[in-house]
Structure formats: C-alpha cells, structure tokens
Amino acid sequence: MNIIVVGLSHKTAPVELRELLxxxxxxxxxALTRLLSYPNVKEGMFLATCNRVEVYAVVEDPDAGFSDVQDFLxxxxxxxxAEHLFPHLYRYADDHAIRHLFRVATSLDSMVIGEPQILGQVKDAFELALAHRTSGVILNKLVKKAISVGKGVRTKTRIAEYAVSISYAAVELAKKVFSNLAEKTVLLVGAGEMGKLAAHHLVNHGVKQVFLTTRNSQRAENLAERFGGSAISFEEFPRILPKADIVLCATGASHYVILSEEVQRSIQERMNRPMFLIDISVPRNIDPAVKDVDNAFLFDIDDLKSHVGQNQEERxxxxxxxxxxxxxEVTIMQSWVRGLEAKPTIVALRKRADEIKRSEVEKALSRLGNLSTKERQAIEGLASAIVNKLLHGPLVTLKSEAQSNNGFAFIEVARRFFDLPETSLISDLDLLYQEQGSNSEQDGIGCDLSEVVESDPMKDEGESPKES
Amino acid sequence: MTGILFQVTMALYFGGTVLFLIYLLRRSEVLSKWSLIIAGIGFAFHTLALLIAVVMVDEVPIMTFKGAMSFFAWALVLVFLGVALKRGLHVLGAFILPLAFLSLISASIAPAETQYLHPFFRTIWVHVILSMLGAVGFAVAFVAGLMYVMQDRLLKSKQFNVLYFKLPPLDSLDSLNQRSILLGFPFLTLGILTGALSAQLTLGTYLSWNPEQILALVTWIFYFAVLLGRVTVGWRAKKAAYLTIVGFAGVILTFVGVLLKNHGPLGIL
Known part of the structure; x- marks a missing residue:
C-alpha cells in the first residue's frame, strides 16, 4: 500500500491550467467517488487552491496509481x-508524498512562505474527503498529521509572522503615496492568497471602493461579497484600471496581465494622479516596465520583502x-505507514497459529477421551505456550524490522515461511480497523482536530466504504 | 537692540535647522518636538525684533532689501509653524528652516541701504509685503516640490531608508504644493499691481522694464501656467513638483533683480 500525490502548482503550471482543473x-x-472507482485507488483527497491542484491517494501500486490519478484528472x-496536462504534473510516492503534503500544509511550498490560508485549505479538502467517505485509515492519519505539523510550524517558528508583515507592507507602502486611503479605490486582480491578504488589510483601512476581478467570475463574486466590493469581468478590468488608485495583482498567470502601456494610458486619463501597483505574482503579472511610467509606483513581492526589511539570514x-x-514528522509518519504493512501480516500469522493450535488441541482431546477440567486446561495451556513461544521471536522481529528500509522484504519472507495467504487488502484493513478501535495510537504531536473533524472517522468503520 | 534680537533669532533658526536635519536622518521621532520648540522660540524673537524695528525706527523696515528678506523669513516660519501644528508635517521644518536661516543670512550680508526714501514712496511697503507673501507661498511650494521629487525617487528606486520613512506621502506633498501656489499667486498678482501703481505714481509709468519687473512678470506668467496646467492638462504630481522647483528659481532671480535695481544704475525702481 502506498501514499501517492499527483498534482501541479504555481511552480510547475500556469494559472490558466490550474484554473481549468x-x-x-x-x-x-x-468526482471523489469516481476517483475511488479505480480498482487501484483505496483512498483519495482532492486539494485545490488557486496555486495548486493535487490529488492525494492511497493505492496498491504506485505506478498504477499514478496513471489512475492522471486518467482521473x-x-x-x-x-x-493529456498532452497538455502531463508535462506540468509532479508525482510523488511514499515518503516523498508524505513530505510533499507536510510541506504544503506548513506553507513551505507556498508562493509566500508562512501564508496562513493553505492550512485551512488542507482542512477543507480533508473535510470534503471525509464527507464523501473517500478518506480512510491512512489518509485520516496522514492529513491529520499534516495539519498538526502545519500548526506546530506556525506556532514554533516565525514564518507566519513574516507573511503577515509582507502583506501589510503593501499598506504601508500605499500610505507613502496616499495620505488618506479612505478616499481610494482598490482593484484586486486575481485571487492569489497574498493578494487577498493585502486587500484585506486595505479594506481594514477603510478604502472607499473595491473592484475585484478573476478569470473565474464565480470566484470574483465570492470575493466581492467577502470584501464588500464589486465584481467585474476579467475582460472588462482594463477599462476600470484608470479608476483604481491602488492595484493589487495576484493572478499567477504566466504572462503580463497589466501592460506598461495600459498603465501609461491610465495615468494620462487620471490627469497624472499617481497609481500604486502591487504585483504579488510569481511570475510577474504586471509589466516591470511600469517602473518607467511617471506617477506609477510598482512594487513586486521582493520589494515588499525588502520593505519588511527582515534579516534574510533570520528568515x-x-x-x-x-x-x-x-x-x-515525515520520519514518524513513515514508520507508522510501514508498521501498517506489518500489521496485517502479524494479525494473519496469529490467526493462522491460532487455527492450527485449536484444531490440534481438539484432535488430541477427542483422542484422549474423558479428561478432567484440570487436565484439559493443561493440554490447552501447553499448546498455547508452544505456539506463543514459537511465534514470539518472529513477531518481535517482524514488528521491529517492518520499520526498517527493507521492511517489505521481511513481511514477504514471513508470509512465505508461514505459508500465509495473500489476504486481500480489504480484509486486512478490516482487521486493522478492529485493532485500531481498541488501541488508539498516539503520535508525537498532540493533534487537535476538534475543529477539523466533527465525528471521529475511526469510529465510522462500520459504514466505511472500504468495508464492502 | 534689534540687532541682538535678530542675532538670537538667527542662532535659534540655525539650531532649529541642525536639529531638524538630524531628525530627518534618524529614525527617532523625539527630536521633532524639540526642533519645533526651538523654531517657535526663534519665531517669537523674530516677531519681537520686527515689531521693535517698526515701532522704534519709525520707518517700515521692510522698505530695504534687508528688511524684506527678514520679513520673508518670518512669514515663511509662520506658515511652517501653522502647517506643522495643523497637519503634523513637522518634517517640513528640515527644509523650511534652512531656507529661513539662509534668508536671514542674505539679509545680514546684503549691503546696507542708506537711501533716503521720499515720503511719497512710503506706500510702497504694501507692494513689498504682498510680493514677499507671494514669494513665501512659492517657497513652500518649492519645498513641497523638492520633498515630492525626493520621495518619488526613493519610491521608484525602492530605497526604503530613513528619509523614505520621514518624508510625507506623495499626495500630501502634491496638495501642499498646490495650496501654496494658490496662496502665493494672488499675493504676487497684487504685489505686481501695487508695484506698477507705485511706479506710475512715482515715475509716471506702470512698466519701466527693469530686471525686477521683467522677472516678476515672467514668474507670474509661469505660476499662472502651472495653475492652469494642473486643471487643464494634469500638470500635477511629479510634473508640478519639478515646475515649482524651477519656478522658485525665478523667485530667487527676482530677489536678485531687486538687489540689482536698488544698487544698480536704475535707482529706486
């Protein structure tokens, strides 16, 4: 069983493609149900933000899993x-997939490290998977862990503070151009996280009017509602440009969304009233040539960073x-996953030994005829003792070696030595659910999920889609 | 007596200048209050000195170039104190106080004028006061323009240094620039009109085409164009800042013209 992720992000694909997905x-x-209909896919989660689209899945075979998820996308x-999409996809399996999710949840993979929204977006994606019962034992554990790592990083490092100060730098810079933001009109282009964060600060400073535009008009409507602004269509926004005193651009498109000539024209139309433009996109969305336009003040994310003036080294x-x-945390998670592989084997081994023991004891007892209760107990005790002592060594070895790099090999050897049937994953998982129900595992970091999961999915095993 | 008062005033303006410049180049805000207090005390001495001069000397002191420059400095500091207290633009002091100090210096080093003024010329002080008030307006506009250009460059080059933090927002500076011109322009207009009137009364001609008059007229036309350009073709922001810096050069030249006139072959007017 393997954890895989297939996806694309602001690092690998232009916004046009991300939005299509x-x-x-x-x-x-x-969609989630269809993802699970691939025979190879056991669990699945779909994470989509404006900067990334990713499918996390638990699969039996990683390579088959990759092609299943790609086919699904x-x-x-x-x-x-497919030709258009595949070159932009990254595919990670096992510890690489775990690491990727953890880096995403901690915002280390974000455009601006420390930005706060991604953690909530991971939670949302997880809730959706829970609601549609496509998340099982492994994803539950994995995503909860990712969220707890995300929280841990936010509280134990200062990366979050840093992102807030960057978006706030936009406000401080704006105040060096405009003394009174309350008279100003803001145009937010795109729905990038930092753009929204900066817009939020500006709205808090009481700007007069907010125009919003995104390629996806529904998203613009949602944003307009959130900021109390008015949504305009993406095609229309250059027309609005001269009205905007402050332009925030965070679309993440791969080309310039605002051209130098457009800004030049807008400034002319504004009778040289200054314009303040912030480009929080990577790659840039506003033509850097705007810097040569008089009375237009363009700042990109690096300028905001330098305005914050935080020590590069410290950051x-x-x-x-x-x-x-x-x-x-990846190491901890990894050994949990490996232990998981050993568990069905251990359970099967115990079960098999138990069956042999029971049938042999029964045979012996029926041959011996009438025995006192004490004698019966002695024979049963003898059988149990032999089985347990014999199995003790292999079980201990199995458990400890399963954590090692060649854990899978040990499990395979054990299965052959004891002639264990290739039990289907599903029945293995059944046993697992039972075992987990009684034995709640605790990981290193206390994972407070009360706000993430209303009902503990562990207890829902009776209705789990995995059961059928 | 007035001499000592003027010297104290000069010393205080110099002290204020130094304090304001240190304030401008340091993060701390503490100095702004002290610089303002020093400037205020200097202004009080200056006012006293001017009053005593008027009362004691029994002659309007601003009739001379010295007096006019002193009045110019006084009005400049008055406007600065008003703007600083009303709008909190303390940083303006770092530019205006040096200007006031320089005016007093130029007043003190200008050759003494021992001209006897014909009683008939006495009404000319109205012309001088009006013209000087006009010049004060343009001086403040010049300072606002200078600060605008500095801040504009800092923003464009993304140098977020101390100066960037201390200088006010661009639109405040642009608005100060516009208001100052709007204040100065009517005074200059009236100054030119009263000057022409005096010329008519004394010399029998409104316009004698001396350097002072020519420069004053050029300055007037220039600022008229600046004001008109703002509303018609959008000469604001950076352009307005540059224009007012250039315009103030015209004002200075007019001062020089006055000096030339008073000491040149053209005599009194």
Whole structure:
C-alpha cells in the first residue's frame, strides 16, 4: 500500500491550467467517488487552491496509481488534454508524498512562505474527503498529521509572522503615496492568497471602493461579497484600471496581465494622479516596465520583502527550522505507514497459529477421551505456550524490522515461511480497523482536530466504504 | 537692540535647522518636538525684533532689501509653524528652516541701504509685503516640490531608508504644493499691481522694464501656467513638483533683480 500525490502548482503550471482543473464543490462528491472507482485507488483527497491542484491517494501500486490519478484528472476535466496536462504534473510516492503534503500544509511550498490560508485549505479538502467517505485509515492519519505539523510550524517558528508583515507592507507602502486611503479605490486582480491578504488589510483601512476581478467570475463574486466590493469581468478590468488608485495583482498567470502601456494610458486619463501597483505574482503579472511610467509606483513581492526589511539570514533560519520539523514528522509518519504493512501480516500469522493450535488441541482431546477440567486446561495451556513461544521471536522481529528500509522484504519472507495467504487488502484493513478501535495510537504531536473533524472517522468503520 | 534680537533669532533658526536635519536622518521621532520648540522660540524673537524695528525706527523696515528678506523669513516660519501644528508635517521644518536661516543670512550680508526714501514712496511697503507673501507661498511650494521629487525617487528606486520613512506621502506633498501656489499667486498678482501703481505714481509709468519687473512678470506668467496646467492638462504630481522647483528659481532671480535695481544704475525702481 502506498501514499501517492499527483498534482501541479504555481511552480510547475500556469494559472490558466490550474484554473481549468478546479472542481466546483457541487461536483466534488461525484468526482471523489469516481476517483475511488479505480480498482487501484483505496483512498483519495482532492486539494485545490488557486496555486495548486493535487490529488492525494492511497493505492496498491504506485505506478498504477499514478496513471489512475492522471486518467482521473483528464477524464474529470474534459477541457484539458493529456498532452497538455502531463508535462506540468509532479508525482510523488511514499515518503516523498508524505513530505510533499507536510510541506504544503506548513506553507513551505507556498508562493509566500508562512501564508496562513493553505492550512485551512488542507482542512477543507480533508473535510470534503471525509464527507464523501473517500478518506480512510491512512489518509485520516496522514492529513491529520499534516495539519498538526502545519500548526506546530506556525506556532514554533516565525514564518507566519513574516507573511503577515509582507502583506501589510503593501499598506504601508500605499500610505507613502496616499495620505488618506479612505478616499481610494482598490482593484484586486486575481485571487492569489497574498493578494487577498493585502486587500484585506486595505479594506481594514477603510478604502472607499473595491473592484475585484478573476478569470473565474464565480470566484470574483465570492470575493466581492467577502470584501464588500464589486465584481467585474476579467475582460472588462482594463477599462476600470484608470479608476483604481491602488492595484493589487495576484493572478499567477504566466504572462503580463497589466501592460506598461495600459498603465501609461491610465495615468494620462487620471490627469497624472499617481497609481500604486502591487504585483504579488510569481511570475510577474504586471509589466516591470511600469517602473518607467511617471506617477506609477510598482512594487513586486521582493520589494515588499525588502520593505519588511527582515534579516534574510533570520528568515532562512526560520524556514530551515520548519523544514527540520517536517523532516522529523515525515520520519514518524513513515514508520507508522510501514508498521501498517506489518500489521496485517502479524494479525494473519496469529490467526493462522491460532487455527492450527485449536484444531490440534481438539484432535488430541477427542483422542484422549474423558479428561478432567484440570487436565484439559493443561493440554490447552501447553499448546498455547508452544505456539506463543514459537511465534514470539518472529513477531518481535517482524514488528521491529517492518520499520526498517527493507521492511517489505521481511513481511514477504514471513508470509512465505508461514505459508500465509495473500489476504486481500480489504480484509486486512478490516482487521486493522478492529485493532485500531481498541488501541488508539498516539503520535508525537498532540493533534487537535476538534475543529477539523466533527465525528471521529475511526469510529465510522462500520459504514466505511472500504468495508464492502 | 534689534540687532541682538535678530542675532538670537538667527542662532535659534540655525539650531532649529541642525536639529531638524538630524531628525530627518534618524529614525527617532523625539527630536521633532524639540526642533519645533526651538523654531517657535526663534519665531517669537523674530516677531519681537520686527515689531521693535517698526515701532522704534519709525520707518517700515521692510522698505530695504534687508528688511524684506527678514520679513520673508518670518512669514515663511509662520506658515511652517501653522502647517506643522495643523497637519503634523513637522518634517517640513528640515527644509523650511534652512531656507529661513539662509534668508536671514542674505539679509545680514546684503549691503546696507542708506537711501533716503521720499515720503511719497512710503506706500510702497504694501507692494513689498504682498510680493514677499507671494514669494513665501512659492517657497513652500518649492519645498513641497523638492520633498515630492525626493520621495518619488526613493519610491521608484525602492530605497526604503530613513528619509523614505520621514518624508510625507506623495499626495500630501502634491496638495501642499498646490495650496501654496494658490496662496502665493494672488499675493504676487497684487504685489505686481501695487508695484506698477507705485511706479506710475512715482515715475509716471506702470512698466519701466527693469530686471525686477521683467522677472516678476515672467514668474507670474509661469505660476499662472502651472495653475492652469494642473486643471487643464494634469500638470500635477511629479510634473508640478519639478515646475515649482524651477519656478522658485525665478523667485530667487527676482530677489536678485531687486538687489540689482536698488544698487544698480536704475535707482529706486
């Protein structure tokens, strides 16, 4: 059993493609169910933000899993062809997949390290998977762990503080151009997280009017509601440009969304009233040539960073600290997953020994005829003692070696030595659920999920889709 | 007596200048209060000195170039104190106080004028006061323009240094620039009109085409164009800042013209 992730992010794909891969929430249930209909896929979760689209899955075979998920992505999004999509996808399995999810949840993979929204987005994705019962034992454990690592990093390092100060720097810079933000009009282009964060600060400073535009008009409507602004269509926004005193651009498109000539024209139309433009996109969305336009003040994410003036060295240290925490947690998670592989084997081994013991004891007892209760107990005790003592060594070895790198080999050897049937994964998991129900495992970091999961999915095993 | 008062004033303006410049180049806000207090005390001495001069000397002191420059400095500091207290633009002091100090210096080193003024010329002080108030407006506009250009450059080059933090927002500076011109322009207009009137009364001609008059007229036309340009073709922000810096050069030249006139072959007017 393997954990895999297939996806693309702001690092590998342009926004146009990422936006095509979004799935409306109304269709999420259907999509997740279809993901699970691939025979190879046992559990699944779909994580979509404006900067990434990723499918996390638990599969029997990673390579088959990759092609299943890719097939799922293409068949879910008819507008995207395989040739167009595949070059942008990354595929990770096992500890790489675990590490990836942890880095995502801790915002280490985000455009701005420390940005706060990604953790909530991971929670949302997890809740959706829970609601549609596509998350099972492994994903539950994995995502909860990711969320707890995300929280741990936010509280134990200063990367979060840093992201807030960057978005706030936009406000401080704006105040060096405009003394009174209350008279100003803001245009937010795109729905990038930092853009929204900066817009939020500006709205808090009481700007007069907010215009919003995104390629996805529904998203613009949602944002407009959130900021009390008005949504305008993406095609229309250059027309609004001259009205905007402050332009925040965070679309993450791969090309310039706002051209230097457009800004030049806007400034002219504004009779040289200054314009303040913030480009929080990587790659940039506003033509850097805007810097040569008089009365237009363009700042990109690096400028915001330098405005914050935080020590580069210190910042890197905090990120390194976060990476270390992730590495530690990946190791813990990894050994849990490996132990998981050993468990069905151990359970099967015990079961088999028990069956042999029971049938042999029964045979012996029927041959011996009438025996006193004490004699009976002695024979049963003898059988149990032999079985337990004999199995003790192999079980201990199995348990400890399963954590090692060649754990799978040990499990395979044990299965052959004891002639254990290749039990189906599903019945293995049944046993697992039972075992887990009584033995609640605690991991290193206390994972407070009360706000994430209303009902403990562990207890839902009776209705789990895995059961059938 | 007035001499000592002027010297104390100069010393205080110099002290204020130094304090304001240190304030400008340091993060701390503490100095702004002290610089303002020093400037305020200097202004009080200056006012006293001017009053005593008027009362004691029994002659309007601003009739001379010295007096006019002193009045210019006084009005400049008055406007600064008003703006600083009303709008909290203390940092303006770092630019205006040096200007006031320089005006007093130029007043003190200007050659003494021992001209006897014909009683008939006495009404000319109205012309001088009005013209000087106009010049004060343009001086403040010049300072606002200078600060605008500095802040504009800092923002464009993304140098978030101390100066960037101390300088006010661009639109405050642009608005100060516009208001100052709007304040100065009517005074200059009236100053030119009263000057022409005096010329008519004394010399029998409104316009004698001396350097002072020519420069004053050029300055007037220039600022008129600046004001008109703002509303018609959008000469605001950076352009307005540059224009007012250039315009103030015209004002200075007019001062020089006055000096030339008073000491040149053209005599009194």
């Amino acid at each position: 979004a799935i409306p929430e109304s269709r999420m249930g259907e 293409v068949s879910t999004h008819l507008a995207v062809s 890197r240290k905090e990120a390194d600290k976060a990476e270390e925490m992730v590495t530690e």
